[in-house]
Amino acid sequence: MNSDIKDAPSVIRNSQPPISDRPSLIPRRFLVVLATFSLSVLLYIDRTCISTAKETVTAELGLSKEQWSWILAAFAFGYALFQTPSGALVDKLGGRKVLTAVVFAWSLFTGLTAAAWNFVSMLAIRFLFGAGEAGAFPGMARVVYSWIPVQERGTVKGINFSGSRIGAALAMPIVATLIAWVGWKTAFQLLMLAGFVWAVVWWFWFRDQPAEQHGISDAERDYILRHRQESANVGALEPLRLSALLGSGNLWLMMGQYFSSNFTFFFSLTWLYPYVKGKYQLEAVAAGFYAMAPLLAGAAGNVFAGWLVDRLYRSGRPLLSRRVPAVIGFALAALGMVMSVEQQTAAGAVAWLSLAIFGADMTLSPSWSFCIDIGGAHAGAVSGTMNMAGNLGSAITALAFAYLPESSKGNEAFFYTAAALSGAAIVCWLLANPGRRINHA
Numbered sequence: 001m002n003s004d005i006k007d008a009p010s011v012i013r014n015s016q017p018p019i020s021d022r023p024s025l026i027p028r029r030f031l032v033v034l035a036t037f038s039l040s041v042l043l044y045i046d047r048t049c050i051s052t053a054k055e056t057v058t059a060e061l062g063l064s065k066e067q068w069s070w071i072l073a074a075f076a077f078g079y080a081l082f083q084t085p086s087g088a089l090v091d092k093l094g095g096r097k098v099l100t101a102v103v104f105a106w107s108l109f110t111g112l113t114a115a116a117w118n119f120v121s122m123l124a125i126r127f128l129f130g131a132g133e134a135g136a137f138p139g140m141a142r143v144v145y146s147w148i149p150v151q152e153r154g155t156v157k158g159i160n161f162s163g164s165r166i167g168a169a170l171a172m173p174i175v176a177t178l179i180a181w182v183g184w185k186t187a188f189q190l191l192m193l194a195g196f197v198w199a200v201v202w203w204f205w206f207r208d209q210p211a212e213q214h215g216i217s218d219a220e221r222d223y224i225l226r227h228r229q230e231s232a233n234v235g236a237l238e239p240l241r242l243s244a245l246l247g248s249g250n251l252w253l254m255m256g257q258y259f260s261s262n263f264t265f266f267f268s269l270t271w272l273y274p275y276v277k278g279k280y281q282l283e284a285v286a287a288g289f290y291a292m293a294p295l296l297a298g299a300a301g302n303v304f305a306g307w308l309v310d311r312l313y314r315s316g317r318p319l320l321s322r323r324v325p326a327v328i329g330f331a332l333a334a335l336g337m338v339m340s341v342e343q344q345t346a347a348g349a350v351a352w353l354s355l356a357i358f359g360a361d362m363t364l365s366p367s368w369s370f371c372i373d374i375g376g377a378h379a380g381a382v383s384g385t386m387n388m389a390g391n392l393g394s395a396i397t398a399l400a401f402a403y404l405p406e407s408s409k410g411n412e413a414f415f416y417t418a419a420a421l422s423g424a425a426i427v428c429w430l431l432a433n434p435g436r437r438i439n440h441a
Contacts, residue, residue, distance in 0.1 A: 028216040029147050029224060033156050035202065036140045039103070040163030041170070042198055043136050044269070046110045046191050047075070048171040050126070051273050052288065053184040057122075067119050069402035072270045074123045076395035078130025080388045086135030087384020088240070091377065094208035095143040098135050100199045106132030107195025114185035130391075137368075138384035145372055145379045147210055149227030151314055153372060154321065157365040158306015162299035165361060168269055169295035173288035180284075240378040244438055245385060250374050253432040255389030257326070258367055260425035264333050264360040264418045266394035268294045271401045272353070275411075280346035290350050297354035301361035305329065309365050318434060322366040322373070326429045332359025334422035337415045356418075363425070373434040382438065393421075 050057070050072070058068055090098040109129035116122035140160055148156050178187045207213045210224045245251065267275075272294065277287035305325040312321035336356025343349040368383055375382030404413040 027220050028210070028213050029220065032143065032147050032206070033159060035206065036143060036160050037163040039099070039136065039140070039198065039202075040160050041167035042103075042195060043106075043133060044164040044167035045171045045175070046106060046129075046195065047133065048168040048269050049110075049175045049188065049191060050075075050113070051270050052171060052175040053179055053187070054274050055284075056179060056184045061116065061118060061122060063119055063122075066402055069399050071119075071122050071126050072398035073395040074127040075130035075133075076266065076391050076398060078127040078132075079134050080130075080391035080395060082131045082134035083138065083384040083388035083391065084381060085384075087138035087141075087380035087382070087387075090135060090139045090142045090380040090384075091240075095139045095146070096203065096206050096208050099139040099143075099206075100203040102132055102135035102139065103195050103199040103202070106136075107192045107199070108132070110195065111189045111192030114188045134384075137387055138380040141368060141372060141383040142380040143208075145228070145377070146208060147224060147228075149224060151227065151310060153369050154309025154313060154365050155303075155306040157368045158302045158304070158309070161306075161361065161364045161368075162302040165295045165299035165302060165357075169292040169299070172273060172291040172295070173285055176284050176288045240381050240438070245381065248374065248436075248438045250370075250432055250434075250436050251382060251385060251438065253428040254367060254370060254386045257330075257363065257425035257428040257432075258386050258390035259393035260330070260421035260428075261333075261360050261363045261367070262390040262393040263397050263400075263421050264337060264356060265298065266397040267401065267414075267418070268298070268353070268357050270398050275401075276346050276350065280349075282346060290346055293350050294354045294357040297358040298361035301329065301358035302364055305362040306365040309369055318373075322370045322434050323429050323432070326363045326366045327426050329359040329362025330422040330425045330429070332356065332362070334419040335359075337419045337422070341412050341415045360422075370432065370434050374437045376437065378438070 054068065057063070063071070086098065086102065106129055109125055109132050113122070113125050113129065116125050144153055144156055144160075175187060178190070182190075210216055210221050268291070273287055273291040276282060276290045277284065280290075282290065308325045309321045312318075312324060333356045336352045336354070336359060340349045340352035340356065343352060367386065371383035371386050372379045400417065401411060401414050404411065404417070
């Protein structure tokens with residue numbers, strides 16, 4: 001029997017004891033989304049601040065461009081390698097425990113980055129920082145599965161991913177200014193404390209199941225349980241066999257296209273700031289504002305794609321709700337990367353790169369919604385495996401920009417490689433089908 005084929009998701013009623021007869025002033029699932037949005041902002045501020053501190057850190061530690069590329073890649077390798085294990089862990093333990101632990105862990109290593117004394121110590125700390133962050137998005141995927149009705153998931157994923165882009169955008173000028181005021185080491189330590197605060201609040205407030213959440217109304221609880229995919233009861237979860245996971249053609253297609261998406265996007269987190277600063281001879285804060293633009297465009301792309309996913313899904317076209325936003329996004333990403341090479345000014349290059357990142361980020365909401373579709377109760381492991389492949393693309397981006405040959409136009413080979421990968425990703429999406437679920441049996 002083909003392990004990749006199973007009936008489409010079913011919606012069932014889950015019997016739970018009543019929580020409150022009074023309607024909530026603010027639906028509790030909206031507060032959950034606000035919490036995961038804030039987590040995404042913090043996640044990417046912490047992830048991007050190292051790029052903003054490049055000049056200071058490389059000067060202090062005596063690092064070359066190639067060594068810096070390996071430090072950037074070390075994060076991505078740590079992040080990628082721990083995706084599937086952390087996804088499986090969140091499926092078993094739930095988003096409350098795992099997200100508390102991973103936020104505490106990555107915040108600790110954000111602070112410890114300030115203690116690095118040479119290339120090797122920085123390499124190790126950034127690898128562990130990446131490993132600490134690995135459970136964040138798989139954890140949020142599991143929270144979305146338990147708390148968010150199917151027809152709202154595209155928008156919610158778009159909101160969450162827009163938070164990550166807003167966080168990265170804020171990190172460019174704000175962290176640059178903070179570093180100028182207090183130094184890069186103190187800046188990283190302050191970010192560590194912010195993460196500790198989020199983890200404590202999440203632990204005491206959030207519950208994995210809507211029926212266990214304080215203050216939720218009967219109406220909202222029943223609405224969530226009627227319209228989410230399947231029963232997400234906490235209990236003995238049947239293990240997902242590795243053969244079922246790796247035997248899914250759908251998952252391999254998702255891994256391939258997400259590799260391509262991250263290859264384009266990770267440039268904006270790592271090399272974009274020093275690229276525009278160096279090529280166009282900009283001051284630090286000015287370069288930060290230029291580097292903000294593609295990330296803000298990415299936030300807009302996430303929100304737009306999330307809306308489009310839900311709009312198409314509600315119109316009775318579940319396949320197109322995943323495929324159309326992703327195909328449009330990759331087409332825009334390819335166009336933007338190619339055209340940016342031809343620009344003579346920072347404004348022109350950043351405008352085309354903003355289009356590219358807008359397009360690349362249009363692919364995220366359909367990608368994660370697709371993994372929830374085919375993974376069901378194992379959404380954490382499935383989405384984590386896709387994210388693992390994507391972040392291998394991130395690691396290669398960090399290295400490729402430093403090592404690919406340059407022409408008279410600069411890093412031309414890098415931008416054309418990114419465009420070609422976006423073209424290949426379109427093919428992946430034309431072959432993928434969210435109705436073919438992974439068989440857990």
